[in-house]
Amino acid sequence: MPLFGKKKPENKSARPQAAVSQKETTYFGKNLKIKGRVSGNGNIIILGALDGEFNLKGRVKIAEPAKIKGEVKADVISVNGNVRGSLVARERVHLDQTARIEGQINTPSLSITEGASFDGEITMRGRSPQASRPADADAAPAFQNTAKSTSK
Amino acid sequence: MVKDNTADSTSLLSKNVKIDGEVQGPENLHVEGYIKGSIKLSGDIFVGSTGIVEADIEAKSIVIQGEVAGNVVAHKQLEIHPSGKLIGDCTAASIDIKEGAVFDGRSNMIKPAGLSAGSSTATKVSAPQSPKQHQP
Numbered sequence: 001m002p003l004f005g006k007k008k009p010e011n012k013s014a015r016p017q018a019a020v021s022q023k024e025t026t027y028f029g030k031n032l033k034i035k036g037r038v039s040g041n042g043n044i045i046i047l048g049a050l051d052g053e054f055n056l057k058g059r060v061k062i063a064e065p066a067k068i069k070g071e072v073k074a075d076v077i078s079v080n081g082n083v084r085g086s087l088v089a090r091e092r093v094h095l096d097q098t099a100r101i102e103g104q105i106n107t108p109s110l111s112i113t114e115g116a117s118f119d120g121e122i123t124m125r126g127r128s129p130q131a132s133r134p135a136d137a138d139a140a141p142a143f144q145n146t147a148k149s150t151s152k
Numbered sequence: 153m154v155k156d157n158t159a160d161s162t163s164l165l166s167k168n169v170k171i172d173g174e175v176q177g178p179e180n181l182h183v184e185g186y187i188k189g190s191i192k193l194s195g196d197i198f199v200g201s202t203g204i205v206e207a208d209i210e211a212k213s214i215v216i217q218g219e220v221a222g223n224v225v226a227h228k229q230l231e232i233h234p235s236g237k238l239i240g241d242c243t244a245a246s247i248d249i250k251e252g253a254v255f256d257g258r259s260n261m262i263k264p265a266g267l268s269a270g271s272s273t274a275t276k277v278s279a280p281q282s283p284k285q286h287q288p
Contacts, residue, residue, distance in 0.1 A: 026169045029161035029179045036173010036189055042166050052173055 030065045044074075046081075064098050077107075079116075162195075167202050181211075183218070201235055214244075216253075227262070 025043045028034065032048035039055040046060070049067045054060055056074040066081035073088040079099040087093055089107040097115030105122045112118065162180040165171065169185040180195035183203035191197065191205070196213040199205055203218035210225040216236035224230060226244040234252030242255075245262040249255055 024166055025164070026166045026185070027162075027164045029163040029177075031161060031177040031179040031195075032163045032175065032181070033177045034171060034173060034175050036171060038169065038171050040169035040185065042168050044169070048163070048177065048179070056169075 062099075165203075199236070208240075223257075 025045060028044070028046040028048045028050075030047040034048065034050045034052065036052045037055065038044070038050070038053070041057045043059045044054070044056060044061070045063055046066045046068070047063045048065075049069075051069045053070050054068075054072040054074060058074060059076040059078070060072055060074040062068055062072070062077070062079045062081040062083060064080040068081065068083045068085060070085045071088065072083065072085070075090045076092055076094075077087050077089045078094040078096065079087070079101065080096045081098070082100045084102045086104040086106065087101070089105075089109075091107075092109035092111070093105055093107040094110075095101060095112040095116040095118060097113045099113075099116040099118070101116070101118045101120060103120045105118075105120065106125060107122075108124060110122065110124065162182060164182045165185040165187065167184045171185070171187045171189065173189045174192075175181070175187065175189070176192040178194040180197070181191070181193055182198045182200060183205060184200040185202075186204045186206075188206045190207050191209045191211070193211045195211065196215070197209060197211040198215045199218045199220055201217045205218070205220045206222060208222045208224070209220065210227075212226070213228045213231070214224055214226040215231045215233070216238055217233045218235070219237045219239075221239045223240045224238065224242045224244075226242070226247075228244075229246045229248065230242050230244040231248040232238055232250060232253040232255055234250045236250075237254040239254075239256045241258040241260070243260040243262060245264060247259060247261075
């Protein structure tokens with residue numbers, strides 16, 4: 001058995017989890033393509049493709065193979081995947097090192113891990129103008145360093 | 153339902169989440185939320201007891217515990233549980249409708265191609281209030 005054991009796909013363990021313990025978390029697998037609008041309450045993990053809009057009360061995690069085209073609106077957004085469009089968070093946005101973003105981010109609080117790529121514009125609403133100005137000024141050069149500079 | 157099939161991952165749409173639009177791909181889908189639009193999967197779809205689907209569905213196997221309004225195509229099997237409700241036509245290779253289920257629509261069977269024609273696995277549907285039984 002140890003010698004000839006066939007390699008099983010990793011979904012073996014993932015499936016019961018998705019069905020039982022994570023009742024509350026919506027999970028869109030990597031093969032699922034959605035065109036349109038996803039809305040409601042709850043947390044979402046997406047590995048697949050979305051062409052359209054997320055409008056969620058809850059957390060959205062855009063995992064690594066995911067491709068999003070459109071607008072993502074949620075309380076907390078964390079990104080490992082690809083987004084072309086805009087991210088609007090009521091609480092915070094986190095871009096992990098595999099994140100690839102093209103577009104706008106609008107959030108009161110932002111963190112970016114080294115290696116993430118971000119081409120676009122950030123607005124930090126929900127902060128007083130005095131507070132947001134230095135934050136923007138600090139943030140902007142940091143992106144140009146870490147992000148791949150595809151813009152002229 | 154638990155056995156492995158072509159789609160290797162199962163997506164879950166939970167209770168308070170709604171999709172307006174098209175859903176497709178080689179994936180299994182478990183719906184406890186709401187979908188309006190169209191669904192085309194090469195995996196299976198399971199509409200749970202809180203799930204509501206207002207869409208045409210095409211999938212390998214379809215299991216309905218909640219509500220479906222739309223035409224469904226199941227390349228393998230359609231199963232409607234006692235709590236399930238299907239308003240719309242169905243096309244399936246095999247159907248399994250439990251007592252208490254609601255099915256309002258027409259049923260078409262997909263004939264198994266290449267199988268021994270002698271064994272008539274034709275499932276008999278005796279829906280009480282649908283006297284349409286076309287048998288040429």
